[in-house]
Amino acid sequence: MIRLLLVEDEDRLVESLTQGLRTTDIEVVSARTGREGLRMALEDDFDIMVLDIGLPDQEGFTVLRKLRANGSDLPVIILTARTSAEDTVRGLERGADDYMAKPFSFAELVARIRLRARAPQDGTSAEVPTIEVGRCELDPLTRTLTCGGLDIPLSPREFQLAQLLMQRRGDVVTRAEALHEVWGGAAKDNVLDVYIRYLRTHLGSDAIETVRGVGYRFVG
Ligand code: CA
Numbered sequence: 128m129i130r131l132l133l134v135e136d137e138d139r140l141v142e143s144l145t146q147g148l149r150t151t152d153i154e155v156v157s158a159r160t161g162r163e164g165l166r167m168a169l170e171d172d173f174d175i176m177v178l179d180i181g182l183p184d185q186e187g188f189t190v191l192r193k194l195r196a197n198g199s200d201l202p203v204i205i206l207t208a209r210t211s212a213e214d215t216v217r218g219l220e221r222g223a224d225d226y227m228a229k230p231f232s233f234a235e236l237v238a239r240i241r242l243r244a245r246a247p248q249d250g251t252s253a254e255v256p257t258i259e260v261g262r263c264e265l266d267p268l269t270r271t272l273t274c275g276g277l278d279i280p281l282s283p284r285e286f287q288l289a290q291l292l293m294q295r296r297g298d299v300v301t302r303a304e305a306l307h308e309v310w311g312g313a314a315k316d317n318v319l320d321v322y323i324r325y326l327r328t329h330l331g332s333d334a335i336e337t338v339r340g341v342g343y344r345f346v347g
Contacts, residue, residue, distance in 0.1 A: 136183050178205050258290070261274075274334075288323075
């Protein structure tokens with residue numbers, strides 16, 4: 128069992144993560160403010176913290192700094208805005224172990240939690256969960272995709288879309304799902320078509336099938 132302290136003020140995100148992790152070996156305890164999160168991290172025994180930067184009472188960076196100043200070496204994954212590379216650098220400089228850019232995929236967060244958590248209880252939990260479909264293999268941790276042994280250079284968005292498609296292992300991803308998962312629902316519909324075209328350029332036109340009126344399917 129991995130004990131996760133989730134410091135995040137967005138109710139929806141806390142709920143969906145708690146729900147999503149229910150069937151895994153990761154137990155979630157959540158705090159809504161930086162102050163509460165810091166207190167819990169110092170008083171209780173956790174294997175990892177997932178820390179939002181934008182908290183109502185103080186920045187996640189402040190929580191991180193105080194945590195380290197109190198001598199805690201609890202592994203910390205920070206949640207940053209996708210657009211802010213500066214946040215990522217600041218976080219890592221201040222003692223974060225890893226970061227996730229919002230919006231992120233659930234599978235990737237779980238993979239990072241397993242990788243960074245203090246004490247994986249058995250050998251399997253430290254394993255890197257690569258996703259294989261056809262000739263393609265995607266590694267969520269190193270953010271690399273290889274097909275037929277060749278490295279495919281992808282932008283972060285292209286990678287996220289490829290990961291979403293590959294996770295389904297041949298099942299259809301609907302357009303609405305893709306727009307929600309990769310763009311947080313904040314993009315125009317045709318952005319997806321553009322990115323599918325980019326991926327086909329990288330992977331070959333038949334790597335991704337269009338399911339008319341529904342969405343897309345990765346066949347590798
Ligand atoms: Ca927040």
